[in-house]
Amino acid sequence: MAESPAPGSALLARPGDFAADGTASAALPDGGRVLLVHDGDHVRAYRDHCPHRAGSLGDAAGRFLDAGSALLRCDRHGALFLPASGECLAGPCQGKRLTPVPVSVDDAGVVHLAMQ
Numbered sequence: 001m002a003e004s005p006a007p008g009s010a011l012l013a014r015p016g017d018f019a020a021d022g023t024a025s026a027a028l029p030d031g032g033r034v035l036l037v038h039d040g041d042h043v044r045a046y047r048d049h050c051p052h053r054a055g056s057l058g059d060a061a062g063r064f065l066d067a068g069s070a071l072l073r074c075d076r077h078g079a080l081f082l083p084a085s086g087e088c089l090a091g092p093c094q095g096k097r098l099t100p101v102p103v104s105v106d107d108a109g110v111v112h113l114a115m116q
């Protein structure tokens with residue numbers, strides 16, 4: 001269900017910013033990056049920071065999904081993460097999680113950073 005963003009909340013992505021695979025990347029106000037991924041009717045958001053050795057998960061082309069599965073993949077050493085929870089299912093950081101970022105999605109499908 002869509003939510004109304006809080007006044008002054010930061011816009012992270014518009015629907016057209018998402019790649020065909022349902023992922024997008026955006027800057028956070030603190031200078032970090034957030035990885036956005038469609039998960040059914042939800043948009044999940046995680047810091048684009050691998051719990052293994054840090055750094056972006058994406059490959060050189062900016063892709064975040066594992067080819068042939070619906071899992072997020074770190075391009076550095078191949079760790080695989082569940083989009084719904086950020087849990088690492090396989091790879092060198094198995095059992096660790098991506099750091100969630102609270103977001104809201106408005107009626108137009110625009111993703112905003114949720115105010116805390």
Ligand code: FES
Binds near residue numbers: 050051076077093
């Ligand atoms: S830095 Fe992501 S799996 Fe190693």
